[in-house]
Amino acid sequence: MESMDVAQEGTSAASTPAGEIGPDKNVTAEEMTSRDYYFDSYAHFGIHEEMLKDEVRTLTYRNAMYHNKHLFKGKTVLDIGCGTGILSMFAAKAGAAKVIAIECSNIVDHARKIIEANRLSDIIEIVKGKVEEVELPVEKVDIIISEWMGYCLFYESMLDTVLYARDKWLAADGMLFPDR
Template sequence: MHGLALLAACSEPTTLRALVDGVAARSRRDFAEIAATLMLLIDNGLLLGAETPLQKTDQGTWAHFPTHIGLLDDELRTKQFLAAIRAQVTADDVVLDIGSGTGVMAVGAALAGAKHVFAMEASAMAGTVRELARANGVADRVTVLQGWSTRLELPTRATLLVTETIGNDPLGEHIVDIVADAKKRLLTKDARIIPHELSVYAYLASVPDELADYHRFGAGNTGRWSRDYGIDFGVLAHVTNQALPTSLEQREAASLLELSEPVLVGGVDFGSTLPLITPFALVAKSAGRFDAVVSYFEVALAPGITLSTRPSIASPTNSWLTRLWLESTPRWVAAGEVIRLQARFAQSSIVIEPTT
């Protein structure tokens, strides 16, 4: 509660002393307790010193080059988005690129002949978009706006939206909210959207012990620790945390045995609202050990142009991590056995869980 009081008291610049004294007097809390909370708010970037440059508020790793190098190195992702842009852009289009990063999509749209491109980027990467546009001779048709799209305005509504704000949890970067806000304020009524549809699939998988041991407390690792440290770790093998998926790199995800065919568990058509809970059934195609459910997504970018992150067919340079929902206790299933699960869609996450 005094954390909120501290934030409220900072709606105008104030000195540390006045802030702590004021909140301490009002909340009747200890000075030290208030000061500790204040330091926590400052350390986490929620409160800034008056002299702190605004760049410091850049979110997480988005301003870091390696993140964007990984994205551009994902050749299939980048080529498919650029192909969709080329297929969609006409000379009459005003394009909006939300989450521009290096500017690859914005510059791609300008080179494809768009009348004008607005590139919105929250982080300091906005500077690279300007550089890229200049170097490619399209600076006069690319306007860069630094900030969150939900807080920015456009002088005119865009006719085509491009946004690669798809996370490892595909909804984790708030693409649903971003598109909904853009449709309300920034796009024409009949604007096209790249991607226009996102589908989530799931299948049963067997996970090699060695890999599973990195991600779950099981008989293997707890037995080893019990022997190594003389402490009985066996109890941890029964501890579950199924609500949290683990994430695998492409190479690891592709090495898993698919124990069932994937089924569509739901998705987002950016023209409609999300279903909240979808039950689904996975049928084992052969006998085997059911260790986990794998979920992945596909996006429809333009007619005939899609991108799939299904581990067995995704590009080796796939920059998205694959979601793995590990069972706490692996079990053997017979061919034809049916496992019933449900997918729960929230605004910014998808959870795969047992049916309720």
């Protein structure tokens, strides 16, 4: 499997208003407590590590993009629920001109570092927030990628979110990956 740098480094501290709880507070993944993880379970690197170690899953996504570089070349791609950014990086390496990676959990702290370590910050832009609440820097995208089934199929299934994004941002001749 192609090597990508997924090193975890420290991050700068962010201030948190007293008494605020849940995934919307302004803290880095390293600053989160077990209570925070309860509300923001996808911020925990272990869940992503498990998914990344699933070689069949990871290689299937990579191969789907790498074997279809002609579809990605020069396109604008939207990655819904980008997590660590692995699918965004595959899309960038497959030739996408721009990748917009949306993630609502605090795993974005790690994703930014991983994307920077792989020198893909000029192609991949991370947008933190819920798909239904964010503004994109573009009106339409050519391709939407997502691991929409979530962790263990039904845990945080994102199908409704992907369909919302498709209806709002996918160009008329756009594509979903995967589409089956």
